[in-house]
Amino acid sequence: MHAIYEIVSGPMVWLAAIIFILGSLYRLIFMGRLAAKKDPMVFSYLSVYYSLRSIFHWIIPFASVNMRKHPIMTVVAFAFHICLFAVPIFLCAHIILINEAWQVKWWYLPNPIADVMTLIVIGACIFFLGRRLLLREVRYLTTFSDFLILAGVAAPFVTGFWSYHQYPGHETAAILHIISGEIILVMIPFTRLSHMLFFPFLRGYAGSEFGAVRNAVDW
Amino acid sequence: MVVYSEKETGVETKHLLMLPAIGLVILALSVIAAYSQGDIPFVKDSAFENPRRPPVAFYHDEHNEKAGLLECNGCHHVYENGKKLESSASVGMECSQCHLASENNSAIDLIRVYHLQCRGCHLKKNAGPILCGQCHQKNDN
Amino acid sequence: MKTPAEATDEQIIDRGIEDGAAKLTQDKVKRVVQKMLAAEGGARLKTYIETCAHCGLCSEACHFYISNDKDPAYSPAGKIKQTIGEIVKKRGNVSVDFIKTACEISFTECNLCRRCVMYCPFGIDAAYMMLFMRRICHKLGVVPQYIQDTAHSHSATLNQMWVKEDEWIDTLHWQEEEARDEIPGLRIPIEKEGADIFYSVIGPEPKFRAQLIYQAAVIMHAAGVDWTMPATPGWDNSDMCMYTGDVEMMARLKKVHFETAMRLKTKRIVMGECGHAFRSVHDVGNRYLGWKMAPLPVIHAIEFFYELLRDRKIRIKKKFQKPVTFHDPCNIVRGRGLHEKARYVIHQTCKAFIEMHPNREHNYCCSAGGGVINCGPPFRKKRVTGNRVKADQLEAVKAKGAEIVIAPCHNCHGGLEDIIKHYELGMELKFLGDIIYECMEKE
Structure with missing residues (x-):
């Protein structure tokens, strides 16, 4: 246990963080350079004002027509993404570990709230799974990798919840929790999870074309 | 006792694979934290007013015997100007007396030194509990 | 996966597609596609394909999807999956029959109206993807006959x-x-x-x-x-x-x-x-x-x-009397934001104006644009039945009293004319110019 723990909580964290950061930078720089080479017009039309207008519009719940058309999906998707980021970053236990390593600390969530937020993430993953299986238009688009990604996202939250509540096997769950967290970090730049990296650019470009060239709104 | 056993781990791994995520959610809602209070000694510090985790059971003499700790100031250390005083010990003092003395420090910094003291040593010696739930046990069965 | 022919229950034969495909081999398809992807498949194509979360939220933007009983093969992402998505995934290693199907989908089942761009949380431009597919078809010489004829006319x-x-x-x-x-x-x-x-x-x-x-x-x-x-x-x-x-x-x-x-x-x-x-x-x-x-x-x-x-350069003698409604064409509304100016013109020239719903940027496409009507008679039925939702929209506004549909776009006229006839809506189509000409002081 000690040996495994030391590896997963030491060198593997560094490895995952480095792959995540360098991988993300590589993807963004590579895409930027490819755009400059093959789609240089993208940069000519990018407008800061219209990019931000579009980005802000799409990160506000129910601000776009399609969000209003799918209220449940909107609520779930927003709750999911907020919790997905807030829980790992503002979890007391994580901050304790970071404080132990580097003596830095920041505001953290009360545990019961983090607990509920974790359940929200897990519940949302089940909801997304349900959509993939039950809605015809989503099932048609779904590939095997979509399930893997969904499982990958849910894993750190399921294991984290398990470990926190000390259900049978919580030691194993804790180790799996760390490993699955590392896996998802590594996955971000190289799977469809890269939508996290590209969202502002895609939205910004769409917003610029709609706003600056076409004088229309894109929501 | 705080030490986990390998037998348990084996059984529990099987559980882990079997229980679906939904089961987890339902379980979570139904779990009631019940502490069996008895004559178990816990690590205490008056600075922890509203502990977020269950207290840590600590059998002082058994632990030290098993760990081969003879010097008091191996744990109950005293520092002066950044240097450990080999001849002094802080037995009888609470950790928070020194470690919360600075105004910049808060409970989380006190937690830090506790963790470094216990878990740091366990990691170094390759023995003893290291994961959250191994010390902060919800119940002691 | 449905084949496009099933949608209309009959095999559509288009000489442009058939004859073009007859000259192809799978190897040639692969060579041409790979050359195209290398030359023009840039960051947009790559990012769009890799970012799409397969969430299906674009579906309800598309009149083809809604009108074909929500058949997922007609959703924007569904059409991408069957065409350029598959081509990128297989790096061009697709059959000639695949190209024929992809050609039919990209030329006749998408109007490039960009309504779905407003429905995608990432703003993925499905029209760009369909145009990329069409460009591959163009390079392969597999293009519906009628629209290719107009392209020939353009070049000659x-x-x-x-x-x-x-x-x-x-x-x-x-x-x-x-x-x-x-x-x-x-x-x-x-x-x-x-x-x-x-x-x-x-x-x-x-x-x-x-x-x-x-x-x-x-x-x-x-x-x-x-x-x-x-x-x-x-x-x-x-x-x-x-x-x-x-x-x-x-x-x-x-x-x-x-x-x-x-x-x-x-x-x-x-x-x-x-x-x-x-x-x-x-x-x-x-x-x-x-x-x-x-x-x-x-x-x-x-x-x-x-x-x-606005500048009183022309004056209206008597406002147009029959109640009118307005069809917002994609290319000048979603493409230029002229919807309010159009409404100003209507208010200045017409007595009664009734909005259809949805309207402005969210109006449903006429299903003729994007070159679809130019693909000619073989695809006409599919185009008209593929836009039942437009007929529903027009019927609803007709029920509110609208008799005239104003559409300031030639393609929209063509598409709406077919829809009005097919669904027996009995509405009349006009350009804004028709209305102004009829109501203005001419001397």
Whole structure:
């Protein structure tokens, strides 16, 4: 246990963080350079004002027509993404570990709230799974990798919840929790999870074309 | 006792694979934290007013015997100007007396030194509990 | 996965697709596709494909999807999956039959209306993806026959309808003569250097709808506008090459159009009531020529009419009496935001205006645009049944009393005409120019 723990909580964290950061930078720089080479017009039309207008519009719940058309999906998707980021970053236990390593600390969530937020993430993953299986238009688009990604996202939250509540096997769950967290970090730049990296650019470009060239709104 | 056993781990791994995520959610809602209070000694510090985790059971003499700790100031250390005083010990003092003395420090910094003291040593010696739930046990069965 | 033929319960045979595909081998498809992906498959294509979360939220944006009983094969992402998505995934290693299907989907099941871009949380441009697919089809020589014919006309005559130079000039003279019966002092000034306005139209106007040139001349005359039309090629602003994926030819057409306006030293281009032509001049063609925006101001008829009414250049004698509704064309509403100006024109000219729902940027497509109607009779039934939702939308506004549908776009007229006929809606179609011509003070 000690040996495994030391590896997963030491060198593997560094490895995952480095792959995540360098991988993300590589993807963004590579895409930027490819755009400059093959789609240089993208940069000519990018407008800061219209990019931000579009980005802000799409990160506000129910601000776009399609969000209003799918209220449940909107609520779930927003709750999911907020919790997905807030829980790992503002979890007391994580901050304790970071404080132990580097003596830095920041505001953290009360545990019961983090607990509920974790359940929200897990519940949302089940909801997304349900959509993939039950809605015809989503099932048609779904590939095997979509399930893997969904499982990958849910894993750190399921294991984290398990470990926190000390259900049978919580030691194993804790180790799996760390490993699955590392896996998802590594996955971000190289799977469809890269939508996290590209969202502002895609939205910004769409917003610029709609706003600056076409004088229309894109929501 | 705080030490986990390998037998348990084996059984529990099987559980882990079997229980679906939904089961987890339902379980979570139904779990009631019940502490069996008895004559178990816990690590205490008056600075922890509203502990977020269950207290840590600590059998002082058994632990030290098993760990081969003879010097008091191996744990109950005293520092002066950044240097450990080999001849002094802080037995009888609470950790928070020194470690919360600075105004910049808060409970989380006190937690830090506790963790470094216990878990740091366990990691170094390759023995003893290291994961959250191994010390902060919800119940002691 | 449905094959497109199942959608209409009958096999559609298109000679352009069949004959083009007959000349292909799988190996050739692979070579051409890989060359295309290497040359033009850039960051946009890559990011769009890799970012799409397969969430299906674009589906309800598409009139084809809604009208085909929510068949997921008609959703925007579903169509991408069956075409360019698969091609990128397999790096071009697809069969000739796959290309035939992909050609039919990209040319006849997507109007490039970009409604789904507003529904995708990432703003993924499905129209761009479909155009990329069409360009691959163009490179492979697999293009529906009718639209390829118009593209041929473009390359041979620089207009869409095989109109010869003398026929063009004759048509202008003929319309001038006709109009002078009504308004004796009227002129259609040809080749007038230094005029304020270069008025350009699409090929079908001199070919089938010459009265629109007549009406435009009457409006120009009444407003006292200094305008001209060229005697040379370049008068046609339309561009089917933009939709067949022949971007080289598209750029050539736009170049001739711009250069003709500049040769006559005109100050700005005013275009007739056409949507795709506006898209090609304002948004697409200029880019391929290296112009960020058009080299001289380009004004769509809606904006021009708006200016004339706002500045009291033309006066309305008596407002149009029948209740009207307005169909927002994608290329000038989602493509230029002219919806409020159009409504201003309607309020100035019509007595009763009833909105259809959804409207403005969210209006449903006519299902004719994006070159779909230009793919001709083989695909007509599919286009009309694939837009049942438009018929529902029109029926609802008819129930509120609307008798006239105003659509300031030629393609929309074509599409809506078929829909009105097929679904027996009994509504009448008009251009804004028709209304203004009917209601204005002509002297």
